[in-house]
Amino acid sequence: MNISQEKIDNLNAVVKINLTPADYQPRVEKTIKDQAKKAKIPGFRPGMVPAAHIKKMYGKNILVDEINNLLNDTLNKYLEDEKLEVLGQPLPKREDAHKEYNWDFADEFEFNYEIGLAPEFDVDFSSKDTITRYTIKADEETLASRIKNIRRAYGKMTNPDVSADDDVLYSVLEQLSPDGSVFEGGISNTGSVRLDQITDEAVKASLIGLKKDDTVTLDIQKAYGNDAAKIAGVLKIEEAEAADLKSDFKLTVKNVNRLEEADLNQEFFDKLFGEGNVTTEEGFREKITEEVEMMMQQDSERKLQNDIYNYSLNKVQFNLPDEFLKRWLQATNEKLTTEELEGGYDDFAKNLKWTLIANKVVRDGNIEIKYEDVFQYAKMSLDQQFRAYSQQSLPEEQLAQYTVQYLQNKEQANKIFEEVKAVRVFDYIKSVITLDNKEILFTDFNKLED
Structure with missing residues (x-):
């Protein structure tokens, strides 16, 4: 077997794999023998089907399958050994589709795969990078609306x-x-x-x-x-x-x-905040203001993350193997039209660039994400979901059991891992850049562009 790489440019390469019969025949013969032991064919006792008979009936199909398996294993090992960071998945060169082989167990094969390479770049956030963090204050209209809704809820x-x-x-x-x-x-x-x-x-x-x-x-x-x-x-x-x-x-x-609307009296205050915790209209208004501004701060944090995202994409400049990635997207999404591809590619590229930047931040910042981090984040998310349906929280032990079951699903566990990674990346960037804190009314905050 011979495997080599031809670099087209800094973002594109072709991996060439040459196979001889000595490379694939042992795998093919083993599979034929295994199937002969399991096959149930009229005229033969179970487990006694001759391997030659299996080869005659199914040999070419087995040959094709085993060569595909061998190519997949070989290519993955090569990329891992060479420490090549690829984007998407390798694509067979279209010219190879027109090659003709005898498939007679004696052919020599050549397969070529296009690969898209991840770009090399530096991420150098520092205190010279400044982004505004907003502290949102409740305006009178928003506050009055919230107070009205609460009074009506208890009216x-x-x-x-x-x-x-x-x-x-x-x-x-x-x-x-x-x-x-x-x-x-x-x-x-x-x-x-x-x-x-x-x-x-x-x-x-x-x-x-x-x-x-x-x-x-x-x-x-x-x-x-x-x-x-x-x-x-x-x-x-x-x-x-x-x-x-x-x-x-x-x-x-x-x-x-x-x-x-409920009257602003002690009975109403006690229902909302517990007996004796609020005794005046002024205290009631302060509590509601605090509650509203706490919810608004979540909006502020979302905007800060979005601003960091956009700032990072503008600051860290690099190119992607766009043409390769477009071919890969179409190859892996058969229903994707050319119009849909062109219309959605820019967003795909932005998200991919952010993923590469985030991964670079994790490596350069030596950010370690432990199972305990993922577990606690998943537990918090599940707790919030349960609270949306019931004000009574689940016992800690039961919530932990649900979390363990939830994370046993690989797809769900990967999703939580990525969310934790995103939080850690944003936290790291916030710790090294300068955050310019600014107070703003909620009505003015809503006018800001994302």
């Missing part, structure tokens, strides 16, 4: 005589014909119409001041800003049907529901 339902803004109209909705009459056999549903979901101010105004048994004509597409999902929810129909709906609806009020 009580009333049934006023006349509807007002933010009320809920429990109504009958009936589809109308073009002449304004109720469409016989059309869409009809009894349900709740929330005024705070009506996006058109003129439509909302027509629904304020209504009493029980009042009727109005509702342009439902206008009312919900052509939001098919919301319209489907109100009418209890499929979203596709809601998107095509052109009819107006007759709305008949059956009841007006209003959620009154």
